[in-house]
Amino acid sequence: MVARKNLLILLLMPALMLACKSKKKVSLSGDDPVEINDFIEFFQPLQMPAVWSDSILLKKDADSLLISYKVFTQFVPDSVLAKTLGKNAKPKLYPFGKVAVKGGETYLFVKAVHNGKKTGFLLAFSKSNAFIAGMPVLQPDQSAATAQSVFIDKRLTINKSVMRRNPDGTFSDGKDVFVLNEAANSFMLIMTEALEDKVTELINPIDTLGRKHKLSADYANGKMNLVSIRDSRKPDRLTFFIHFENGDCNGELKGEAFLRGPNRAEYTENGDPCKLSFIFTGNSVTLNEEEGCGSHRGLRCSFNGSFARKKYVKPGSNKRSPNKK
Secondary structure, three states, X not given: OHXXXXXXXXXXXHHHHHXXXXXOOOOOOOOOOOOHHHHHHOOXXXXXXXXXXXXXHHOOOOHHHOEOHHHHHHHXXXXXXXXXXXXXXXXXXXXXXXXXOOOOOEEEXXXXXXXXXXXXXXXXXXXXXOEEEEEEEEOOOOOOOEEEEEEEOOOOOEEEEXXXXXXXXXXXXXXXXXXXXOOOOXXXXXXXXXXXXXXXXXXXXXXXXXXXXXXXXEEEOOOOOEEEEEEOOOXXXXXXXXXXXXXXXXXXXXXXXXXXXXXXXXXXXXXXXXXXXXXXXXXXXXXXXXXXXXXXXOOOOOOOEEEEEOOOOOOOOOOOOXXXX
16 A cells, blocks of 8 residues: 555656646846747736835836846837837836736736836736836836826726825825827827926026136026026036926926037036037027936927027116105
8 A cells, every 4th residue: 555655656756746836936137039928927816906106116026037138138128118218228127017918918017126216017918928118107207296006996097196285285296198099009098187387486406616717608498498507517417407387298407508509519427328508609508408308307298399588687786766756
C-alpha cells in the first residue's frame, strides 16, 4: 500500500512542479522579451469603481515591481510617455492596478517617475490584449491647495477631478470625463466642468526685479494671461514668469531663459523635459512649446500663443501732485 502511494506521488510530481512553475510571477524589470499576457497579469486586479489619487504617486515603490522601459515599450508606444515627459525620457515604471471588463477591454494604471517628477498614466487594451490608447491622468502640481484624483466607474467612464482650497477657506472643484473610443484608438472627452476660479488679481512674483534689458517688460493677452520678462543674474539670460488661463485649462512656469539671439530666448533646464522658446517681434512675444511641458499645464492646452507688450508705468508716476486742484 505504501509502495503504491509513493509511486502515485512520483507520478504526480512532474505535474505539480509544472503547476507551481506556471504560477510563478514573471519579472518585468529586465530586458528579456515577455508575453503580453504576462505583462497584463503583472497588474493587480481592482473592483470598480477604481479610484486613484495624486497622493498614491508619493508612495515608495518596491524594486520587485519595476517594469523596465524596454519591456514597457514592447506593448505601449513610447509616444504615450514622450508627449508628457519628453521624447528622450526613459522613466521608471510601476504597476498600480488594473480594471478588466468581462469580455471587453482592460485598463492599466501605471506610475512613471522621471527626474523626480511623478505622473500617472491610464492605458487601455482590447479584449485580445492589443494596445488601444493611453493618456496621463494624474500630474501633481506644486500647489498644496490642490488635490487630484481619477476613477473609473461601472459605466466605464473615466473621471479626472481636481479640488482646490481657496484663500477664503472655500473649495472649488472641476472635472473632465472621458470614455474609450476604441474605433478611434483614443480617449474621448465627453464632459467638462471648469474649476471655478475665485482669483481676480494675478500676482507677479518677479515684478520687483530689474528691467534694464530691452526685452524686459510685461506682455499680456487678457487680464489673467501674462508673460513677464525681467533682467537675470547673468547677461546671457532672462528671468521669466508665465501664467495663462484658457477656459478650463491653465498653466504656470517660472525660470530662466537663455538668449539665443537678439530677439530669441529658450527655456531648457536639467531635470525638466520642458523646452520653450520666446520669439520677440516688435512689441510682442510669441511662445512656442517645443516639447515636454505637460507637468506645468493642463492636459488639453499648451503655452503656445502671442502676448502684446504692456506700456510700463513707473510706480508713483501717475499720482496727482498735492498742489494741483
